[in-house]
Amino acid sequence: MFLPSTTAADVKKQNLDAAVLPIGSFEQHGAHLPLATDSMIAWLIAERLATTYNLMLLPTIPFSCSHEHEGVLAGTVSIASTTLYAQVNDIADSLQRQGIRRIALISGHGGNYVLSNVAQEVSASRNRAMLVYPDKIWDQARDDAGCELTASQDMHAGEGETSILLHAAPDQVGDYMSADHRADQRPDLLLHGLGHYAPEGTIGQPSLASADKGKRLLDALQDLFAERLEQLRAAPVGSA
Numbered sequence: 001m002f003l004p005s006t007t008a009a010d011v012k013k014q015n016l017d018a019a020v021l022p023i024g025s026f027e028q029h030g031a032h033l034p035l036a037t038d039s040m041i042a043w044l045i046a047e048r049l050a051t052t053y054n055l056m057l058l059p060t061i062p063f064s065c066s067h068e069h070e071g072v073l074a075g076t077v078s079i080a081s082t083t084l085y086a087q088v089n090d091i092a093d094s095l096q097r098q099g100i101r102r103i104a105l106i107s108g109h110g111g112n113y114v115l116s117n118v119a120q121e122v123s124a125s126r127n128r129a130m131l132v133y134p135d136k137i138w139d140q141a142r143d144d145a146g147c148e149l150t151a152s153q154d155m156h157a158g159e160g161e162t163s164i165l166l167h168a169a170p171d172q173v174g175d176y177m178s179a180d181h182r183a184d185q186r187p188d189l190l191l192h193g194l195g196h197y198a199p200e201g202t203i204g205q206p207s208l209a210s211a212d213k214g215k216r217l218l219d220a221l222q223d224l225f226a227e228r229l230e231q232l233r234a235a236p237v238g239s240a
Contacts, residue, residue, distance in 0.1 A: 002043045004057045011056060018102035018232060019056035019095055021088070022046035025109035027066035027076040029157040030201040032174035033165060035075045036062070037157070040172075041164050042108030048222045049104070053229055056100060061087060064112050072195040081114040088118045092127050101237040102128045104229070110155070126238040132228050133221065141224060145216035148208050153184050156194065158204015160217060167214030176206035 024039025034040070043060045050057035064084050069076040092103050103122070107115055115131050122129035133141075138151040138160075147159050154160050162176050182205070183197040197203065 002040065003059050006057065014054060014056075016054065016056045016100060018104065018229070019058055019100050020046045020049050020104045020106060021058045021091060022060040022106045023064055023084075023088070023108065023112060023115065024060050024062055025064045025066045025111075026062055027069040027078075027109070028073040028201045029161065030179050030206075031073070032176040032179045032202075032206060033157050033162060034172050037161055037165065038064075038108030040108075040169060041161060042106045044164065044168050044218060045108075045221055046106045048218060049106070049225050049229075052222055053225065055104065056095075058091070064107075064109050065114065066109065066111060068111055068189060068193045069201075071193060072199070073201050084112065085114050085118050088115065088129075089122065092122050092129055096127050101126070102232050102235070103130075104225075104232060105129060105131045106133070107131065123235070128232060128235045128237055130228060130232045132225060137221075137224055137228075141217055141220035144220035145213045147213055147217070149204060153182070154204035155183075155186075156198070156204060157202045158206050159208040159213070160204075162206040162209035163211065163214035164217055165214065166209055166211040167218070170211065176209060178207075180205045180207050 022042035024042045026035050029037040039060045039062045046057060049055060063077055063079045065081050066076050066078040095103060105115055105119060119129040119131045135151055142160060149159055165173050179202045181198050181200060181202045183203045186197050
């Protein structure tokens with residue numbers, strides 16, 4: 001299940017001070033992973049964090065800024081960065097009206113650059129928002145999980161993403177052993193789009209994936225969140 005099952009009574013009883021918002025995408029992930037891969041991964045992470053750290057779990061935003069994937073294979077659906085910005089900002093405002101003043105953003109898609117701006121702006125006003133996992137934390141989690149490639153080398157539908165789905169949803173993974181494609185240097189990705197560097201949609205080595213690495217990745221991301229949450233909860237909020 002990829003939606004919260006909590007009731008209004010559950011939320012009231014938990015006396016929550018912060019929420020976690022998973023943000024995914026609907027974009028091509030080669031021929032071996034589903035279009036909803038980023039949404040599934042963002043949800044899996046957010047669900048763990050909400051359970052472990054007593055956070056309000058919000059449903060996943062399923063569409064985001066995937067324009068660099070359009071025209072590669074088929075199926076990608078994107079929204080404008082201004083639309084994503086407005087959604088997150090509106091959600092933060094709605095949470096504030098019920099007394100939840102802090103929000104952790106879990107982005108399953110690396111192209112959602114606007115989330116850094118909305119987190120910055122929300123935090124400069126009355127609330128606090130944090131984009132939880134910068135690249136260095138992803139790389140640390142990958143090291144902890146025994147991944148062989150860095151997040152940059154394994155950018156899309158590779159070892160990391162395939163491992164997580166092999167662990168959590170193995171029935172959703174196709175022939176990943178023959179999907180490797182390295183394109184470590186992508187200086188003009190936003191100009192040309194991903195298809196210029198990877199016509200088959202994969203950048204990385206999914207053949208290195210395993211269910212064990214997927215579980216260890218999720219475990220590491222859960223553990224590494226503790227310090228981030230401490231910072232989020234320590235940041236003062238302004239008057240409503």
